Amino acid sequence: MPSTLDSYWLDRNHVPYFIYVDDVLAGFALIRPYPTSPDRLDVEQFFVLRKYKGQGVGKEAFEEILNIHPGKWQIRVLKENEPALAFWKSVVSHRVGENFEVCIDIDIDLEMHFIRFDTE
Numbered sequence: 001m002p003s004t005l006d007s008y009w010l011d012r013n014h015v016p017y018f019i020y021v022d023d024v025l026a027g028f029a030l031i032r033p034y035p036t037s038p039d040r041l042d043v044e045q046f047f048v049l050r051k052y053k054g055q056g057v058g059k060e061a062f063e064e065i066l067n068i069h070p071g072k073w074q075i076r077v078l079k080e081n082e083p084a085l086a087f088w089k090s091v092v093s094h095r096v097g098e099n100f101e102v103c104i105d106i107d108i109d110l111e112m113h114f115i116r117f118d119t120e
Contacts, residue, residue, distance in 0.1 A: 007032070015069075019048060019061045026052045029065060040072040040116070059091050066095060070119045077113040079104070085113050092117055 008016040008030055019027035027048035034042035048058040066073070075092070077085045085102075092100050092115055100117035107114075 005030075017061070017065060019057065021052055021057055026057055027061070029061060031065060031069065034074060037074075040074050041069055042073075043075045046075075058087065059094065062091055063095065066119050072118050072120075073116070075115040076107050077115070079111055079113060088115050095119065 005016075007014040014030070014032040017029040017031065018025060019029065028045070029043065029047075030045040032042055032044050034040045043062075046058070046062070048061070052058075075088050077088060089102065096117045096119065100115055102113055102115050104111055105114045106112075
């Protein structure tokens with residue numbers, strides 16, 4: 001059975017990023033076209049080690065990703081994860097002001113917050 005991460009090394013449209021702070025691995029991001037809307041880039045996973053949270057590491061890393069991949073974006077956040085929702089709203093508004101939408105939508109079988117915006 002193939003790993004769910006295989007596509008990040010085999011498909012050029014799936015892009016893994018490693019986040020470093022002073023040459024120390026601090027997190028990662030997995031970016032892909034969203035399966036049901038391939039014209040929209042999707043943050044499949046985004047993780048920053050706890051010791052780097054609150055230091056702007058995640059925000060700076062995502063800014064760099066947006067600079068590399070301008071276009072239509074979405075970020076999905078579990079409904080219960082209010083801290084993550086606050087983080088993403090802050091990061092996105094820093095980049096696009098109020099030009100984004102937040103809604104509840106279904107991702108496979110889960111209700112999630114969807115943050116959608118455009119960087120072009």
